[in-house]
Amino acid sequence: MVQIRSKEMILLHVLILCLNELSTATGLLPNFPGNIRMKPLASQSENSAHTYNERERAIVVGGGPVGLSAALMLANRGYDVSLFEASPAKEIRMFNPALAYLYNINERGQVLTKMFPNIHKMLVERSVASIDTGYIVAPADIKKEIQSPKLPIMRNSYWIPRHTLTALLWDAVDEHNESRDDNSLIGRIDYEQGVNCVSIYPSNELENHISVVVKNKDNGEEKIIDGKLVVGADGIKSKVRECLQEQTGLFGSWHYKKNKFKIRKWVTPATGLKLKVLQLPANRYSIKDSNGKNIMTKNTDIVAVRGIKDGPLDRLTLASLPVQDPDAIRAGNCIARPNHILWTMTTGAEVKVWFKDNYPRLDLDALISDDEWERFAKAKGLAFPPCQYSPGLQVSSDNNECGVLLIGDAAHAFSPDIGQGINSGFMDVVQFNEILSKTSSNEKSIQSKVSLGAALKEYEHIQAPETRALIRLARFGSPYQYRQSLRKDRLGKKLWTANIALRVILNKITFGVFPKPMIMNMSNTELTYRKIVRKADLGTAGLVSILVFSILKLAVRRNTM
Secondary structure (H helix, E strand, C coil): CECCCCCCHHHHHHHHHHCCCCCCCCCECCCCCCCCCCCCCCCHHHHCCCCHHHCCEEEEECCCHHHHHHHHHHHHCCCEEEEEECCCHHHHCECCHHHCCEEEECHHHHHHHCCCHHHHHHHHHCCEEHHHCEEEEECCCCCCCCECCCCCCCCCCEEEEHHHHHHHHHHHHHHHHHHCCCCCCCCCEEEEECEEEEEEEECCCCCCCEEEEEEECCCCCEEEEEECEEEECCCCCCHHHHHHHHCCHHHHHCCCCHHHHCCEEECCCCCCCEEEEEEEEHHHCEEECCCCCEEECCCCEEEEEECCCCCCCCCCEEEECCCCCCCCEEEEEEEECCCCHHHHCCCHHHHHHHHHHHCCCCCHHHHCCHHHHHHHHHCCCEECCCEEECCCCEEECCCCCCEEEECHHHCEECCCCCCCHHHHHHHHHHHHHHHHHHHCCCCCCHHHCCCHHHHHHHHHHHHHHHHHHHHHHHHHCCCCCCCCCCHHHHHHHHHHHHHHHHHHHHHHHCCCCCCCCHHHHCCCCCCCHHHHHHHHHHHHHHHHHHHHHHHHHHHHHHHHC
């Protein structure tokens, strides 16, 4: 193998910084050790919202990683928590190729995991550290040697499959409940799986409460549960957000503008890209080198195999991200425009022939069964969403005694270009925890006590600008990393690469005075998303000023000649 020495090195470094949330292994999650013990958050005994005999209830809608993290945080703050998840219990711990995300937990996300030391320990044990990750690029031309570029030095992060992280957090919930007693200042987390949220509205019966209606997916039975706080962590198609926008029930009497929950969307070059996963064996995934010898990949490697077809409707790279288990099935990510020729194929035999023609470096007969080809052909796949966010993140009653909060994808969503989906969701929980601590009923000074409604308003005041900045990062950060095949995409990628290269060069020659590109500041926890965007805007303003000055100076010279 050889080292890459091409002009694409800058783009490669940026690509490694932003790879995230795509796909991973299959099968049942191995059993986790049963000794997780959640440590209380810092100063929990002083900052718990309520004592055991007057504990209030919080309701979390959505049992993904962000919702589970919110439930654990709220319970440690003294709330009894009711948690509702739409996925059936039997599916939560299983890999689903239709939802084949692989998360990269960077230092932003680790702010949350380190709040729970044993969860962070499990994260480290069940993931692949970025410092242990290799990179393999197999060029389309089989006469060229396989390349193994050195990865840029970066802060440590962890690659982990979505279902593995989710199962880890569900186990943490169970262990949390087992480790507490009835008189504990720490609240209990009750949960139901396989239920949909039907509606939420201010309670008709209990003053200063919000009712949540849930429906069992198996038997259709509905029930209502009431709480002081409702957290919507129910994803991009949030039912909680929908109810706030429609002002269901007595929300119509609350004083807020419903349009604040109307989603704002932007289409980017990555919007609408289709993803399907081809399952590969991690322990025998080899690639033929230019000398005819097979190079065995490692399960901890990022692998990109270029296809020989290079037209606007048939260009495709088969990419795989690191997995911790060397015996697991590894996902090969196929990402392309919705009009790609691959998506027109309906039979496994047709797909197999196309792949064998496109990837001569791979012994696909040995790697993939006919059943897997057929599954791939019949799979619907996923489509990358537009960049979107909700301007409103909370609503509270007029007396500030109860309220609703949106976090994670319910508040902001985008394609996985910048690797911030899970990390920004975790940071929502971290920020809410910091503000919610001000609702303590045990503060020494009564003047320092802040109502729940005031805390929610403060959260929105802080996080709404962060959310807007996050969406700008998602729109312009790295939208061409998927090697989109249309001519406009190829031109856009060249312009984007030139812009990144110019900013990197200016940053170097000015000894850091000119700011780095936004995408290169993404994992820097010392910078908020707003600061990252502000720095980039200042750099852009400088470039525009230089350009305008140069044009004016040239015009003056011509007029004086």
